[in-house]
Amino acid sequence: MNDGSRLYPAVEYDDIRQLMEAAFLEHADRTAFILKRKTAAGIEYESISYERFGSDIRALATALIQRGYAGKRIAMIGKNSYPWIAGFFAGLLGGLIVVPLDRGLPQEEIVSCLRRSRTDIVLYDAEHSEQIEAIRQHGDLNVNLYIPMERCGEATAFQDLVEEGMLLRSQPSESCEAYDRLHIDPDIMSLILFTSGTTSASKAVMLSQRNIASNIYALTQCEAIYPTDVNLAFLPFHHTFSSTGITFILTRGATNVFCDGLKYIAQNLKEYKVSVFICVPLILEAMYKKIFLEAKKQGKDALLCRMLKISSALNRAGIDIRRKLFRSVIDQLGGHLRFAISGAAAISPEVAKGFNDLGILTVQGYGLTETSPVLTAENAKNIRTGSVGIPMSNVEIEIRDPDEHGVGEVVARGPNVMLGYYEDPGETDKVLRDGWFYTGDLGYIDRDGFLFLSGRKKNVIVQKSGKNVFPEEIELLLNRLDYLDESMVFGWEKGDDLVVSAKLVYDEATVLDLLPQYKGSDGLDVERFRTHVQKDIDDINASLPVHKQIRRLILGDEPTVKTTTAKIKRHEEIKKIGAFRE
Structure with missing residues (x-):
């Protein structure tokens, strides 16, 4: 295991209940959350202590047990909020199985996830009413x-159940004893997390409490969070990078606040x-770009570049004056x-180095939902530009079937690796072999143990936002259009991001047969037909989450390059498209 990831002392717990109860006790009087509310009188803030947070979680879990939901399954869907995270922990500490859902899912996908996970309880916010x-x-x-999550009409709301549980816990009761004496089995399924796929093809990842607790233990050893810190809970909690992240932050006794929205990040940082x-990465890169835009407006962009170089050189010599030198820049970010911890996609090396040169420790990590999620990470003493860090203290990383450049598939082994895919032994066996998890990512390890990712083994489109798009799933929808012969979905490079794009192939005779209204004076009226196709694409997009929607089309009658088994040679097709663009 890697000693470079063992920088700080940590206590190892078997399950999340042990871990969180220790945090409630150790940090009882500290502020766990600051909640903001808009009232007629203006903005009001409420501080929730760790002691109260623990009490609310126990009360909610007790109320659910009293109502007969011990061991049942609870899903939550909505924006990041106190009820969301309290429900999440009430489920885990109360021995339920927790099913976090993406708030951006269309209705039919929500239904599918609830059906597949056999969910018994749904905790939801007003936006999903x-x-x-x-x-x-x-x-x-x-x-x-x-x-x-909020009181509305006659429905029993989150706060009603908390109050119900408080009353139960104020006097001896069977449900109170049932919660207090509950034994958590750390090695059985406690979470079901759906991957980024659409309904029919998404996988449901099974994680145990030991999976998560072991990752928190490793994070505690390599990243320093203090009780005096304030964390902006920005990433959606249904993403394991976010839910594991805030669990880690809470174990350290820090304060957590909720972001008002993408355009309010700067305001919230200061507030x-x-x-x-x-x-x-997308957020950090936008913040970094704004810093330089402000400098350019003042005619100081060249000066800022020179100062960053000087700062970097001084820091290497052991002279750290970064936060003094860039005080005005740091003030733009709230002061x-x-x-900053970046994950879910690759960050620009220039931006990561730039923030570090400004005096803001910026590290990058790598992992997957299937690994709870962190496999590797940089830390204060181990940063290498372009890498995703070194393995966590309890994780082993190897490269399988490396090529002449040392690039091969990244495989991992450790206590954070999932139990498997829910009710899908076939897919589980594809990725879990002899105790190793095959990530599907390609990369190499340098001589100092830093992992560098080279790309995806499969065809998944990994966007800068951290969202994954699986081309085959969208192709299934496109291929329902009877006038198309075939389709290929791919990521079209736009700057340093990927835009979901599709190449659609038609046969003119088939189109004219099915849609004779598009016959022109010289065969198919391609422009009028293109309008028809775009309307169908708009309908398909309406059924998809925003990040999966098709943004660019290539429409033509030239068939794709295929193998002898009629599979599209994607890389060759993308090369052709790239040559066409040039």
């Missing part, structure tokens, strides 16, 4: 308790004096930001 009302009409779901920010 209409969807939930429609979902209630599905008679084939197991769900029999819908809990709104709450945020010192820690866990995010995706207190000291630590």
Whole structure:
């Protein structure tokens, strides 16, 4: 195991209940969350202590046990909020199985996830009220308790159940004893997390409490978070990078605040004096770009570049004056930001180095939902530009079938590796072999143990936002269009991001046969037909989450290059498209 990831002392726990109860006790009087509310009188802030957070979690879990939901399955869907995260931990500490859902899923995908996971309880926010009302009409779901996060009408809401549980816990009761004496089996399924696929093809990852607890243990050893820190909970909690991240932050006794939205990040950084920010590269890169735009407006961009070079050189010589030298720049970021953790996609090396040169420790990590999620990470003493860091202290990383450049598939072994895919032994066996998890990512390890990723083994489109798009799933929808012969979905490079794009192939005779209204004076009227196709694409997009929607089309009658088994040679096709663009 890697000693470079063992920088700080840590206590290892078997399960999340042990881990969180220790945090509630150790940091009882500290502020766990600051909640902001808009009232007629203006903005009001409420501080939730660790002691109260623990009490609310126990109360909610007790109320659910009293209602007969011990060992059942609870899903939550909605924006990041106190009820969301309290429900998440009430499920885990109360021995339920937790099913976090992507708040951006279309209704039919929500229904599919609830059906596949056999969910019994749904905790939802106001934005999903209409969807939930429609979902209630599905008679084939197991769900029999819908809990709104905010009080509305006659429904039993989150706060009602907390108060119900508080009352139960104020006096001896069977449900209170049932919670207090509950034994958590750390090695059975406690979470079901759906990967980024669409309904029919997405995988449901099974994680145990030991999986998560072991990753928290490793994170505690390599990253320094202090009780005085303030964390901006920006990434959606349904993403394991975010849920594991905030669990780690909470174990360290830091304060957590909620972001008001993408355009309010700068305001929130200043408003709450945020010192820690866990995010995706897209956000950090936008922040960095804004710094230089502001400098350019003042005619100081060249000066800033020179100062960054000087700062870097001085720091290498052991003279660290970065935060003094760039005080005005750091003030643009709220004045207190000291630590940024980037994950879910590759960050620009220039941006990562730039933030570090400004005096804001910026590290990159790598992992997957299947690994709870962190496999490797940089830390204060181990940063290498372009890498995704070194293995966590309890994780082994190897490269299988390397090529002449040492690039091969990244495989991992450790206590954070998933139990498998829910009710899908075939897919599980493809990635879990002899105790090793095959990530599907390609990379190499340098002589000092740093992992560098080279790309995806499969065809997944990994966007800068951290979202994954699987081409085959969208192709299934496109191939339902009867006038198309074939389709290929791919990521079209736009700057340093990838735009979901599709090459659609038609046969003119087939089109004219099915759609004779598009016959022109000289065969098919391609422009009018293109308009028809675009309308169909718009309909398909309406059924997809925003990040999966097709943004660019290539429409033509030239067939794709195929193998002898009629499979599209994607890389060759993409090369052809690239040559055409040039």
